[in-house]
Amino acid sequence: MQFIRDIYSDARLAGRPVLSLEFFPTKTEEGERTLLEKTVPALLAIQPSYCSVTYGAGGGTRDKTLGIVDRIQRTHHLPAMMHLTCVNSTQAELGSVLDEARTRGIQNILALRGDPPPGSEFVKTEGGFEYSRELVAFIRQRDGFSIGTAGFPEGHIAQRDGKLVDWQYLAEKINAGADFIITQLFFDNADYYEFHDHLVGKLGITVPIVPGIMPILSAGQTKRFVTLCGAKLPAQFLRRLDELDGDDAAVLAYGIEYATEQCASLLEFGVPGLHFYTLNKAHSTVQIARNLGLPTA
Numbered sequence: 001m002q003f004i005r006d007i008y009s010d011a012r013l014a015g016r017p018v019l020s021l022e023f024f025p026t027k028t029e030e031g032e033r034t035l036l037e038k039t040v041p042a043l044l045a046i047q048p049s050y051c052s053v054t055y056g057a058g059g060g061t062r063d064k065t066l067g068i069v070d071r072i073q074r075t076h077h078l079p080a081m082m083h084l085t086c087v088n089s090t091q092a093e094l095g096s097v098l099d100e101a102r103t104r105g106i107q108n109i110l111a112l113r114g115d116p117p118p119g120s121e122f123v124k125t126e127g128g129f130e131y132s133r134e135l136v137a138f139i140r141q142r143d144g145f146s147i148g149t150a151g152f153p154e155g156h157i158a159q160r161d162g163k164l165v166d167w168q169y170l171a172e173k174i175n176a177g178a179d180f181i182i183t184q185l186f187f188d189n190a191d192y193y194e195f196h197d198h199l200v201g202k203l204g205i206t207v208p209i210v211p212g213i214m215p216i217l218s219a220g221q222t223k224r225f226v227t228l229c230g231a232k233l234p235a236q237f238l239r240r241l242d243e244l245d246g247d248d249a250a251v252l253a254y255g256i257e258y259a260t261e262q263c264a265s266l267l268e269f270g271v272p273g274l275h276f277y278t279l280n281k282a283h284s285t286v287q288i289a290r291n292l293g294l295p296t297a
């Protein structure tokens, strides 16, 4: 399987954007079957270059995440990146997850501090890491991994000193060895452009800064997500969501229309790729790629 850093550099030379997809581990076996046998195959139609699988809040999905990443790589021959977090883990435990990943041929890791269990604040585990920068450096000491890191165009929700301070810490993660940045979801491209220009122009960052796009599936779910991650909803977008509330099909169609426009502007700006938070659904992401005229099978 390819390193994701090489996927971005090959695509840059070829002058094309990289499409990537994010999934989460399902709670049930049936859900996992649907993901692996229906959702992923449907999404292969838009020719993604890689996908990623989240690590559950609280760090509780280690085996599921490893298993799904492994099965996607073996069954669908699609490079798959494992998310890995510092929550509830000692360095020794993180080392053993990396050993297991390597044994299974998993070469790409998104290194994160991680979401604490709902309703609590992040607390460093005794013998673990306080910040994801330390996890990046820990993985970098081992050969054979390409490392991604999270970036926050509106600043990280827990950073009380503001987004510029948060972005400075992001630069430290790159200096520690991260190869590319995937952003938190955002709905106003102006936030991405400001973030990008600051990272590149002021902080000298040269790694790919990949926008994370979430095609909305429902009004309630979108509002819950933005509350959790601190992203804002532009007033006009929120008004339209409220107008359509209760009509699920109309919300879905509006989500596709909005994300298509968002992605078209980002591609025109020259982003290295688009990372879709699929929420384990294929329809919206496939439709957006088709609307954008991206190559499809």
Ligand code: FAD
Pocket (backbone or CB within 6 Å): 053, 054, 055, 056, 057, 058, 059, 083, 084, 085, 110, 111, 112, 113, 114, 115, 116, 130, 131, 132, 133, 150, 151, 156, 157, 158, 159, 165, 166, 167, 169, 173, 182, 183, 184, 185, 212
């Ligand atoms: P860090 O880089 O450690 O930053 C955390 C906070 O500490 C920030 O406020 C930062 O400004 C501050 N900080 C950083 N360094 C320092 C320092 N040296 N001194 C003082 N302050 C500092 N969560 C999951 O649980 N599982 C997932 O699979 C997952 N996937 C994600 C995928 C993407 C693309 C993104 C954007 C987020 C994902 N998250 C996931 C959420 C993420 O784990 C949380 O947002 C988490 O709170 C921050 O993670 P981080 O790696 O950016 O943390």
